[in-house]
Amino acid sequence: MTIQHEVxxxxxxxxxxxxxxxxxxxxxxxxxxxxxxxKHRHLKQTDAAKLLKVDQPKISKLxxxxxxxxxxxxxxxxxxxxxxxxxxxxxxxxxxxxxxxIAVSSV
Numbered sequence: 001m002t003i004q005h006e007v008x009x010x011x012x013x014x015x016x017x018x019x020x021x022x023x024x025x026x027x028x029x030x031x032x033x034x035x036x037x038x039k040h041r042h043l044k045q046t047d048a049a050k051l052l053k054v055d056q057p058k059i060s061k062l063x064x065x066x067x068x069x070x071x072x073x074x075x076x077x078x079x080x081x082x083x084x085x086x087x088x089x090x091x092x093x094x095x096x097x098x099x100x101x102i103a104v105s106s107v
Contacts, residue, residue: 022102025101028065031065034078
């Protein structure tokens with residue numbers, strides 16, 4: 001019996017056909033970082049909402065990965081309100097890759 005499989009592109013959103021997969025992956029990673037900070041600080045959703053100047057249901061959506069209400073810029077603003085610096089690095093895409101991408105990394 002042979003198991004069928006596909007090799008991933010490295011972006012699950014591209015693999016499943018989401019429009020704008022690079023941006024979607026970046027938003028997901030930013031939201032994951034925000035959720036991690038909220039959890040690490042032991043903040044309740046209501047406290048996180050006050051800190052980020054949104055209502056609690058928005059925080060609930062964010063931590064559950066429902067990100068249609070959030071732009072990349074808004075998520076970056078949340079990170080800055082959570083005492084994080086953001087650096088944007090622009091570089092030439094390697095010739096070995098067909099598509100450009102957005103990466104979120106931490107130091």
